[in-house]
Amino acid sequence: MSSGRTILWLGMSLILLYAVTVILNFYGVGPEVYGMYIIFYLFINITFLNSYAGKVAPVGRMLKSK
Numbered sequence: 001m002s003s004g005r006t007i008l009w010l011g012m013s014l015i016l017l018y019a020v021t022v023i024l025n026f027y028g029v030g031p032e033v034y035g036m037y038i039i040f041y042l043f044i045n046i047t048f049l050n051s052y053a054g055k056v057a058p059v060g061r062m063l064k065s066k
Helices: 003-026 031-052 059-064
Strands: none
Touching: 003 031
């Protein structure tokens, strides 16, 4: 994944994360309820950026090779 896409991915993830926490706080849901989900979401994003970025072949190319 190019650096531009990585920065875009991180930026959009942080904006989404912030928006979700603000909405949940508005409705009275505390961090003790959604904290583990946020940590898991961050773990998935970091894993994706480190492991799979640029290594996943497009579906069309995989189907043509068979």
